[in-house]
Amino acid sequence: MEPLVTDTRDQHGRLRSDRGVWRQAITLAAAGELTARWLESRSEYQPGTFAPSFDDETRPIAADLAAINRSGLFTKESQPGVRSDDGHAQRQYVTGFCNGEVAAELMALSTRSELITIGHAPGETSAAAIPVTFDGAEVVTVLGSSENPVDDDQLRDWSDETNETLALVLADSWYVEVLDPLWGRNDVLLPEVISALRQQQ
Secondary structure, three states: OOOOOOOOEOOOOOEHHHHHHHOOOOOHHHHHHHHHHHHOOOOOOEOOEOOOOOOHHHHHHHHHHHHHHOOOOEEEEEEOOEEOOOOEEEOOEEEEEEOHHHHHHHHHHHHHOOOEEEEEOOOOOOOOOEEEEEEOOEEEEEEOOOOOOOOHHHHHHHHHHOOHHHHHHHHOOEEEEEEOOOOOOOOOHHHHHHHHHHOOO
16 A cells, blocks of 8 residues: 655655655765664654665664764665574674865774674775675675765756755765674674764864
8 A cells, every 4th residue: 555645754754854854964964964863763764765764773873873864974775783583684884975184084994803894985896795684595785885876867866855056065965874893793883883973173
């Protein structure tokens, strides 16, 4: 059954008034602040997330993700670490857009900790496949590909979800992926990322 489209909500159930605020977000800091509000359940619109709120697995890490968004990394994706008896496992990770100074600080995490950071320069098109989620023998999620909007379709998608200015800012930003190589661990990555970001403030 298709979601009901109303004057106040779009086809994904997201609040149109919260989407309107994104039309005015033209910096990484503004995008990070709006994402933090969404993670605090004070907004029901997040670009590229086709639901009014985040999923249940994000709830335990939402406060840390909000802090990360307010500290210089506009997050795109994340997941907690999981290791279950039924063969499902996840490495904790967070990805997002930032400036060059923040990217350098996050990449330095790989020199002083077990964490792995992959940095994609503005305009870079790259693809790799580092497994971060598997279910039984099947790899479900991988990291390693740049997500900067570099072609017309990607720019249009970001413009439609936010605004043209922010889409161009993202095209000129670094895209970084930070992952914990240890399956199921949850007490290292987010504190280290927050600490690294606060050194840049």
